[in-house]
């Protein structure tokens with residue numbers, strides 16, 4: 001058996017947690033549709049039938065032959081500057097209403113986190129039910145950019161067409177370019193681009209010019225207004241054509257676009273956009289082993305320490321555990337795990353509560369901002385060094401489900 005396939009696991013009441021099998025597909029789809037959206041059933045089928053993910057991406061809890069709970073772990077990668085971190089994302093979670101409150105999702109989250117750890121993921125990222133996932137080690141860490149109303153729509157124009165599988169390489173290139181300016185980026189893996197082109201919950205539209213795709217956007221089933229998500233464009237003319245095409249699709253409905261300030265459409269449309277909601281919307285992040293994440297980020301941290309001329313050991317404490325990165329001639333040496341360190345300031349270190357590690361390493365506030373919001377995050381005696389090591393970061397995350 002592969003180390004990541006779900007072993008059969010007996011739960012209280014005779015229920016069994018195990019890997020999803022082709023014979024479960026219809027029941028899993030019906031459960032997801034019942035507890036979520038009808039389109040979730042197809043979203044799930046696309047995942048398990050894709051060779052890049054496969055059946056082992058999903059686990060189910062069964063009561064005899066009846067599927068009563070399910071969750072799926074997707075493989076992601078999160079880029080921080082030039083370091084790519086393997087990550088997991090749990091999606092497509094549901095429990096049969098008659099089986100709620102028995103710890104089935106708790107058991108499925110443990111399965112997902114074990115599987116994620118076994119394949120080497122250094123973190124997990126999620127969107128989902130407010131507060132709920134904090135019960136499983138997640139904390140809000142990275143801002144979701146607001147969807148902003150377009151107050152000056154251009155004249156509507158034809159020209160957009162739904163993307164087809166032939167457009168996948170172009171879509172990947174356009175998204176790479178759109179994300180290039182973000183400090184933290186999570187792309188759509190190739191498999192997910194395939195699912196997005198095939199699924200029903202949103203349509204990926206593309207704009208052609210001289211036989212090439214020059215702009216794209218993902219538009220969920222329109223509601224009272226039309227949401228333009230994940231916009232890309234190669235130049236101002238392409239961005240203008242995309243917006244004119246979306247205006248035609250909207251047929252008089254208001255249009256909102258997801259803010260991508262560092263991307264070409266973000267810049268091209270800036271004068272047309274009103275303010276989005278200022279309610280907090282954030283991605284959840286879980287960092288199971290801060291030391292492993294610090295080690296992976298050592299090249300970035302070494303560069304940042306060097307930029308402020310620091311030549312001293314870096315110490316990061318989550319109070320119950322701590323890690324030292326020794327200063328070397330070439331930057332920072334390999335992470336050395338230490339034990340409990342309640343007062344990291346006395347050791348020339350910084351403190352960060354374990355559930356704030358994701359926010360500190362990937363979030364918009366950095367050490368300076370977080371230490372002004374939370375007493376359990378502080379830079380110790382060398383604020384200049386620890387604020388340089390942990391600066392505020394911009395982020396652009398692409399997910400299967402839109403966080404709107």
Ligand SMILES: CC(C)(COP(=O)(O)OP(=O)(O)OC[C@H]1O[C@@H](n2cnc3c(N)ncnc32)[C@H](O)[C@@H]1OP(=O)(O)O)[C@@H](O)C(=O)NCCC(=O)NCCS
Nearest residue numbers: 035093094095099100101102103104105106107129132135
């Ligand atoms: C939310 C849902 C996945 C929970 O599944 P479940 O199998 O009942 O969850 P568990 O029994 O494993 O719950 C784990 C813990 O979370 C708590 N919990 C359950 N639902 C919760 C919720 N919505 N908010 C906060 N806590 C919740 C449980 O009390 C339990 O706490 P405990 O371990 O301290 O006893 C399930 O209710 C569901 O499918 N709901 C429909 C989908 C939905 O509501 N989606 C929201 C759309 S945004």
